[in-house]
Amino acid sequence: MQAAIYADTILIGHADLLLGDRSMGHIYGELLPTSAYYETVQRTVQDFCISTSLTASKWQSLRLNAQLANGYFLLPRGGYTIDDSPEFSSAPKRIDIAGIAADILSDFISSEPPRPFVEEPWEALTIEQKLALELELRQELGNVPATVQPHAHPLTNCRFSALCRFGPSDDVLFQLDCPTDSRKSFAIVHLMWSGKKESSPRFPSTTFYESFDEFKFYRMYPDKAVWED
Structure with a gap:
């Protein structure tokens, strides 16, 4: 491709x-x-x-x-x-x-033709949007390693890549590389847009998916059905 x-x-x-x-x-x-x-x-x-x-x-x-x-x-x-x-x-x-x-x-x-990526109301990102969303998430997580935090956010110490966003809200899908839990492959994060570390590890709120297909079937396709009603 x-x-x-x-x-x-x-x-x-x-x-x-x-x-x-x-x-x-x-x-x-x-x-x-x-x-x-x-x-x-x-x-x-x-x-x-x-x-x-x-x-x-x-x-x-x-x-x-x-x-x-x-x-x-x-x-x-x-x-x-x-x-x-x-x-x-x-x-x-x-x-x-x-x-x-x-x-x-x-x-x-490897598939021919390649499968589609996003369905409305989910939207693909520009490079500028991607980097801005990743910066905001890093700021909200802070820079302290999870090993020295008694109650860390579950995304702390994970690498992440912003993929797409839900048009009607601040939900963003990230692909993850988490060394301590390979099952955390994707996550929807509801960003707070505070520009700083959140005081509670419950925020930003995060929903995990083990695969891109799981995200599509449990979130993107239902969102599309509601959007088209």
């Missing part, structure tokens, strides 16, 4: 993503860079291709994201790599993405 590749909010290229190693959740494709790629991230990418001393935090500072043509933002547990060696700067560039959940691979990468 076609995907747009972002560094922060900057569109740096497009790629036709293909299934690689299913067992590793691996997809890949030729990266077709925009002019912004050369202006903003190529030097960092090439430094990583030739250096062993650069830190993971430097790479993560690029804030790479891939949004599929249907609007779905990927959450790769294994991260992104871009092959762009300065020794072969005119050669095609390749992006590899690892650790994609099996159901996402089946629904959106």
Whole structure:
């Protein structure tokens, strides 16, 4: 499936993503860079291709994201790599993405045609909306690790990726990567829009789903039925 590749909010290229190693959740494709790629991230990418001393935090500072043509933002547990060696700067560039959940691979990468992502009144996000929603959730959770909190919010210590929002309210669907509970794959979070850590671990309120299909059948499709009445 076609995907747009972002560094922060900057569109740096497009790629036709293909299934690689299913067992590793691996997809890949030729990266077709925009002019912004050369202006903003190529030097960092090439430094990583030739250096062993650069830190993971430097790479993560690029804030790479891939949004599929249907609007779905990927959450790769294994991260992104871009092959762009300065020794072969005119050669095609390749992006590899690892650790994609099996159901996402089946629904959106290997199926023909790919399955739809959202149904009204749920709405896909722009990159700007995605990053803003993730920032708000981080602020409401605070930055203190759950291990030093007697009663932590269940999303504390989880990685998360905003996927879509419920048009009539502040409900947002996030995909999760929670090291202590792999069953927490997706969650609807009702953001408080306080811009600060909530005083109670009950907020922001959160409903968990074990799979994207569970979210669709128990929340998105019922919402669609009510919306169309």
